[in-house]
Amino acid sequence: MTKLEKAKQYEKEHQLSEDQLPAFHYAAPIGWINDPNGFSFFDGKVHLFAQYHPYNNQWGPMHWLHQTTENFIDWTLEGCALAPDQDYDHAGVFSGSAIEKDGKHFLMYTGVRKDENGEFQQQCLAIGDGKNYEKLKNNPVIPTSLIPQGFSEIHFRDPKVWKEGDRYFVVCGSLDEKGQGQAILFSSDDLMNWKFENVMAHSKGTFGSMWECPDFFELDGTPILMFSPQDMRAKGLEFHNGHNSVWLTGPFENHQFKDFTAHSLDYGLDFYAPQSVLLPDGRRVMIAWMASWDNPIFKKDFDFAGQMTFPREIWMQEGKLMQKPVRELEENRINPVHLSDIKIDGTFKNEKIAGRCSELIIRFKETQNLSALILGLAKSEKEEFESTLTWYTHQNLLEFDRTWSGMTSDSNAIRRAKAPEGGIQEIRVLIDRFSIEIFINDGEMVMSNAITTPIFADEIEIETIGSCKADIDFYTIQTK
Ligand code: FRU
CATH class of the missing domain: 2.60.120.560 (Exo-inulinase; domain 1)
Structure with missing residues (x-):
């Protein structure tokens, strides 16, 4: 049995009953989830994947869970989509995103590999039809050899892909040669061949350490970078989650933020690694992991751990990033x-x-x-x-x-x-x-x-x- 078949069988045999799980929030049928991944619209449905370890309520070798929805309230379990079963991702199928190309659903994720030379995080593709996904033969498509010398090969992850005109772009979280967090950009004509473009934004030592799960988009004409800086220091009443999630904007030229101001995305105890999708009707919807690395509250007597926030429409108003529950809620x-x-x-x-x-x-x-x-x-x-x-x-x-x-x-x-x-x-x-x-x-x-x-x-x-x-x-x- 392959690792993927094993995970699918396990989740079928151990699936929790509905009343043991959140009623209208995305959660795993069994086991652990963290970051939302591959939030996308494909084949008439919204797809959301998640970092997933079905076998217990702790983080472990990462898989991708797959569920779909038509109303953001009821999620259909599609099952485990990716397992850590290749030489280049055996230590984990880490976070990433999804995009449609030529009628196919492309998942881009970080493959984690460990060998006697250390750990490597590289960006990989899996291609599917909205149900089944196959990893590309020539993965990784963005190997560590494409990043400038000195940038970390261990902290290079969480690709978020989008299209501008005929070109595809991917932003990844990264650490520079001084160990400072940054978001780095790559581009491609075909999703297969990539080239390094630039550093989109850099922490300059002031915004935590590693920048996880970056997401770039324009919101009502404003260029926005969302990301989750690890180990960020609190300022006044802001940024108290240890690992935080922020959005930034500022003067933006040639895909680079020359300067920026950053703000908290959420002021609660549980919010991390948000990811957004642009829907065909023009709405941008954001979802995040409603938990905290530093303060997990699902303890041993739970068979599942982790859930997503309710999906939120986001928009800009007087310089603020606004968020409210998707309007589908009102219909229910x-x-x-x-x-x-x-x-x-x-x-x-x-x-x-x-x-x-x-x-x-x-x-x-x-x-x-x-x-x-x-x-x-x-x-x-x-x-x-x-x-x-x-x-x-x-x-x-x-x-x-x-x-x-x-x-x-x-x-x-x-x-x-x-x-x-x-x-x-x-x-x-x-x-x-x-x-x-x-x-x-x-x-x-x-x-x-x-x-x-x-x-x-x-x-x-x-x-x-x-x-x-x-x-x-x-x-x-x-x-x-
Ligand atoms: C963020 C994160 C990502 C990584 C994933 C691993 O919560 O650490 O950077 O891809 O979780 O599960």
Whole structure:
């Protein structure tokens, strides 16, 4: 049996039941996932692959998991797509991306190889029909011999491919000769023969170490590079995840950022390695691994570990990168509850507003008498489970706290972040069995968090110090 057949058989035999997995977030049928890979539109469907180790809930020899969707809510398991079964990738089929060419689906990934001379990361191709994929005979297509002398051969990974006119481009994460992070660019006419172009952007020692999972695109006319710098130092209330995810823009010429400013993509505890896709209808959608290398909360009694964020439409508005749940979510809302002009002065609870596969929207009408608002989620009074989002209005500070979410350790249970400068007009929350994602002001700011709270803890409660007036909408999310 090949390694791929073995993985496919294992996942079939060990597949978890639906109620053990997230309800409307991408996760593995069994085992571990990290980064989203190959996010693409092919043959009428959205395809999303992931770094995958089916055999237990820990990172291990990397495979690619494959699932497809037509609504971003229900994912169809296509199964393991790639296994580490070749000389050039036996130590791991690492992250990468996908593109369509001549009616075929091309997957570009990092093949990791180890031998007596050390470890090498090189970029490889697999070609398929949306179901089955075959690795190219003459892999790697971007061997380490194509990178300038001195650049690391061990830290050279995560190719993101796109097309401009007739030419293909690939950006990879890399370390330069001083061990500083950078994003490097290659180009090709046919996806097979590549040449080194330039260093698209360089950390200059200020943005962490290795830059993982770069993604380049134009968003409403602005050139954007997203990437995940490892070991980044926190600044004020930003960049507290150790390994962080940021976006940058700045003066851009000949595919190079001459200078840049960078910002956090997410202010929660769990967000890494985002990747985007351009859909045929013009939307750019981003998804990320909703976990953190430095702070994994799925512990030994889980048969799966790792899940993706809910996919988000992204766009530029007044120099900010905005993100909100893809609009398909709205088509899957059921059992709506609408309360208008509610005065909250103390504790607010409503028996219809509860659930662990749901969406809550609070639109503030009056907040001048509000000192703090504490939103209790995935809560059970009796058992004392709860995660909270607190908005301290005077300091304009947000605090997410999952200390009582069912974790076995308090480390990194709290995340504080500055709320948007203009204050908060709307809080929108997606609550799933294993996550709480918080969207502020129609996409100005997001906090993504994983939780491991028992499913029966489904209450929602609002508490205020002072009072406010708001409209509240609540929905259950319908899944297949
Ligand atoms: C990011 C990352 C990538 C690598 C993959 C390995 O989370 O470290 O750089 O390709 O995970 O699983």
